[in-house]
Amino acid sequence: MPSFWKKSLIIRFWLILWSIxxxxxxxxxxxxxxxxxxxxxxxxxxxxxxxTITIAAAGGPAVPVAASNSxxxxxxxxxxxxxxxxxxxxxxIYPVTVTMASSPNSIQLVSIDINSQYNxxxxxxxxxGLPLTISLGGVITLAAGQANGSxxxxxxxxxxxx
Amino acid sequence: MMKMKLNRSGVIAxxxxxxxxxxxxxxxxxxxxxxxxxxxxxxxxxxxxTTDLDFGSIDLDPAGDxxxxxxxxxxxxAATITASSIVTGETSGLITITSGVIASVAVxxxxxxxxxxxxxxxxxxxAATIATFSSETGVATDGINPFYIYLGGTIVIPSGQATGTxxxxxxxxxxxx
Numbered sequence: 001m002p003s004f005w006k007k008s009l010i011i012r013f014w015l016i017l018w019s020i021x022x023x024x025x026x027x028x029x030x031x032x033x034x035x036x037x038x039x040x041x042x043x044x045x046x047x048x049x050x051x052t053i054t055i056a057a058a059g060g061p062a063v064p065v066a067a068s069n070s071x072x073x074x075x076x077x078x079x080x081x082x083x084x085x086x087x088x089x090x091x092x093i094y095p096v097t098v099t100m101a102s103s104p105n106s107i108q109l110v111s112i113d114i115n116s117q118y119n120x121x122x123x124x125x126x127x128x129g130l131p132l133t134i135s136l137g138g139v140i141t142l143a144a145g146q147a148n149g150s151x152x153x154x155x156x157x158x159x160x161x162x
Numbered sequence: 163m164m165k166m167k168l169n170r171s172g173v174i175a176x177x178x179x180x181x182x183x184x185x186x187x188x189x190x191x192x193x194x195x196x197x198x199x200x201x202x203x204x205x206x207x208x209x210x211x212t213t214d215l216d217f218g219s220i221d222l223d224p225a226g227d228x229x230x231x232x233x234x235x236x237x238x239x240a241a242t243i244t245a246s247s248i249v250t251g252e253t254s255g256l257i258t259i260t261s262g263v264i265a266s267v268a269v270x271x272x273x274x275x276x277x278x279x280x281x282x283x284x285x286x287x288x289a290a291t292i293a294t295f296s297s298e299t300g301v302a303t304d305g306i307n308p309f310y311i312y313l314g315g316t317i318v319i320p321s322g323q324a325t326g327t328x329x330x331x332x333x334x335x336x337x338x339x
Contacts, residue, residue, distance in 0.1 A: 040200050
C-alpha cells in the first residue's frame with residue numbers, strides 16, 4: 001500500500017477512535033421520556049375580581065385550585081413518564097416562566113419548579129423498563145377582566161441523566 | 163517500525179480513554195421534553211349591587227332605638243324596632259349574581275362593624291347582625307337564572323343622636339367553587 005494511503009487510514013482510524021472516546025454516552029442511553037399527560041388548568045369561569053389558579057403537584061398528581069374561588073371545571077397536573085433499562089439518576093430543570101398565549105392575549109405560567117415533582121435533587125429511574133412518573137404543576141395569575149380564550153403553550157423541561 | 167509503535171500507542175491511548183470515560187468520568191446526557199399546557203378562560207359570572215341597604219327615615223324615639231332590617235328570609239321593606247321610633251322607606255339590600263355555570267356560592271359578610279357617617283357624626287351597623295339578617299351564605303347558582311343575595315343588619319341609635327343622612331359602604335366577598 002502506498003505510504004500516502006497508509007497514513008490516511010491511520011489518521012481516519014485515530015479520528016474515529018478518539019471521537020468514540022470523547023462522545024460515547026455511557027448513561028442515559030437506555031432512558032426514554034414521554035409526555036403522558038399535558039398540564040391543564042381546565043375551564044376557568046373567572047371571578048370578576050381576578051384570581052390565581054394553582055396546580056400543586058410537587059407531591060404527585062393534583063387538580064387546579066382557585067385562590068378566590070373562580071369556578072374551575074376539569075383540569076389536571078401534567079405527567080412525564082421516564083423509563084430506562086438500568087437505574088439512572090435524572091435531574092430535572094424547569095423553566096422559570098412560560099408564556100401562554102391566546103392571540104393577541106397572554107398569561108404567565110410561573111412557579112413551575114416548586115409545584116412539580118423532583119425539583120430538588122432529581123430522582124432515580126427504576127430500571128428494568130419500569131416507569132418513573134413526574135407530575136407537573138404551576139401557577140397562573142389572572143387579572144380582573146382577563147380576556148376570554150383558550151391559552152396554550154409548551155413547557156420545555158430539561159432532563160439531565162447521569 | 164517507528165510508525166507501528168506510534169500506532170499501537172495511539173490505539174492503546176484511545177482504548178484507555180474510552181475505559182476512563184466509562185469507568186471514571188461523570189458523563190451525562192440531556193434531553194428536552196416539551197409538555198403542553200392549556201387553560202380555557204370564560205367570564206360568565208357577574209355581580210351587581212342592585213339595591214342599597216336602606217334603613218329609611220327614622221323619626222327617633224327620644225330614648226334612642228335599635229332598628230333592624232331582617233332579610234334572612236328574603237327581600238323586605240319593613241324594619242323592626244325595639245322602642246317607638248317611626249321608620250319609613252326602609253328596604254333590604256340586594257346583590258344580583260349571574261353565572262353561566264353551576265356553582266356553589268359562599269358569601270363572606272364584613273367581620274368589622276360598618277360605619278355610617280353624616281358630617282362628623284357616625285352610626286354603626288353591627289357586624290354580626292349583617293350575617294344574621296342577610297341571606298344564607300352557602301348556596302348554589304343553577305347556571306341559568308340570576309341568583310340573589312339579600313342584605314340586612316342592625317343599627318343601634320343612642321338617645322340624642324344627631325339628625326342627618328348617614329351613609330357608608332360595606333365590602334361583601336362572594337366566592338365560587
